[in-house]
Amino acid sequence: MSTHAKRERLLLADLLESAGPEAPTLCENWTARDLAAHVVVRERRADASAGILVKPLAARLERVQAEFAAKPYEELIQLIRTGPPRMSPFALKQIDEASNTVEFYVHAEDVRRAQPDWAPRELDPVFSDALWARLERAARVLGRKAPVGLVLRRPDGQTAVAHRGTPVVTVTGEPGELTLFAFGRQDAAHVELDGDQDAVARVLEARLGV
Numbered sequence: 001m002s003t004h005a006k007r008e009r010l011l012l013a014d015l016l017e018s019a020g021p022e023a024p025t026l027c028e029n030w031t032a033r034d035l036a037a038h039v040v041v042r043e044r045r046a047d048a049s050a051g052i053l054v055k056p057l058a059a060r061l062e063r064v065q066a067e068f069a070a071k072p073y074e075e076l077i078q079l080i081r082t083g084p085p086r087m088s089p090f091a092l093k094q095i096d097e098a099s100n101t102v103e104f105y106v107h108a109e110d111v112r113r114a115q116p117d118w119a120p121r122e123l124d125p126v127f128s129d130a131l132w133a134r135l136e137r138a139a140r141v142l143g144r145k146a147p148v149g150l151v152l153r154r155p156d157g158q159t160a161v162a163h164r165g166t167p168v169v170t171v172t173g174e175p176g177e178l179t180l181f182a183f184g185r186q187d188a189a190h191v192e193l194d195g196d197q198d199a200v201a202r203v204l205e206a207r208l209g210v
Contacts, residue, residue, distance in 0.1 A: 004101040004127055004130055005096045005100040005101045005104060008108060012111070013077050015111040016111055021036075023114065025107075026114050026185055033073055033076070035107060035110060036073070037066075039104075039107065040068050040080060041064055043083070043090045083096075102134050102183075105176070106180060109185070113188045120190070128174060131176055132178075135175060139161065140161070141210065142182040143182060143208060144163065145208060146206055147206055148165055148166070148167055148168065148203060150171070152171050153172045153173075154174070154175060154178070155172065155173075155174065162208075168199075169193055169195035169196075170195060171203075172193075173190060177190045178191065181208070182209065183209040183210075184209035186203070186208065
């Protein structure tokens, strides 16, 4: 049975392929090639990918990622499509689904929304609920650096507290858009913000996410 992560993986690969290696992304100064290298290293080089979270290992991660970025772009795309090797924890369906559903969704939008002719993607209700469930669990981690109180709210009224404090900013939007916002893509997310004007400005400038 297909999973959300598998579908998002293939969609990300397609978007990277159609955009081309030098296309911009929403990931700071990364091109599509850089983003593709990041995805491959994260799944295939655990010895280096630890540098994503462990600062002393960041230099090694940067070096290994640069080595992969130097590979033919078509090879990187194929490595993303085929997925991690069998011995990788990411090869297990449960871990793939838990770790990659949001990862691949966000990065797919990083590619899509950085292009001048991008078009919104309509998410099916099941996938939207899956994103919301993950966002609820991760909200406190993603919002820990928020400078004010931060509440994420679906149009149906369901809420998740990302950061306790005052004043409070409430961000309302569909789960996919809230996910992008919470992962630091505030400028690209289609959401509505309610709160003190200064507090809203501070949230928009904050470094949210992991």
